[in-house]
Amino acid sequence: MDSLENIDGKTITGDALLTQRKLAHYIVEDRSAHYVFIAKDNQPTLAEDIRLIFENREAPDYSEPFTLAHGRLESRSIWASTQLNDYLDFPFVGQVFAIQRHTIDKKTGKETREIAYGLTSHSPVSADAERVLKFNREHWGVESHHYILDWNWNEDRCTISTGHGPENITCLRRFAIGLIKSISKESVSSITKKLARNVRRVFDYLRMTANSRKPIH
Secondary structure, three states: OOOOOOOOOOEEEOOOOOHHHHHHHHHHHHOOOEEEEEOOOHHHHHHHHHHHHOOOOOOOOOOOOOOEOOOOOEEEEEEEEEEOOOOOOOOOOOOEEEEEEEEEEEOOOEEEEEEEEEEEEEOOOOOOOOHHHHHHHHHHHHHHHHHHHHHOOOOHHHHOOOHHHHHHHHHHHHHHHHHHHHHHHHHHHHHHHHHHOOHHHHHOOOOOOOHHHOOOO
């Protein structure tokens, strides 16, 4: 781990598998950084203690406005508390939190609410509820990007391994994702399936052919 670049003052986010006491010590004590972790069933006592503190929650400490993406309206709300700081058997807890993701399918009107629980070494002074929610959203944005890379292009199973090949092909994949997202409201997966193994369609999609550049009347 000591090969990591300087992370002094940075915030390290992780999903439930990384919610480990040893890692928390390393991040805070050895590297002078902060953590934001999710607590799930691999730490059942920890997760249950956090869940109970928010069982009768009232108004959230912060809520995002609804945004539209992929045919869904989505908003996230967060509740944060310091009440467990001296109780939890976990190092350097500055506050615990509950994050609710509220989505509404624009076509069907179906609503879903998912809630996740977590903890951070940040105190409310160094990171208020809104900032903790931002850390969480940024983490899952990165996770989603890696999921797209692996699901659509099997990046984790890529056999290119010599020279600058791995770096170059990764750059091309990321460029393709960014390009698709900038052009279309459809999912990356959907567009990839439509364009796969058809060079002409790719050129039309990128408006690089005479027919695709004709104005629509």
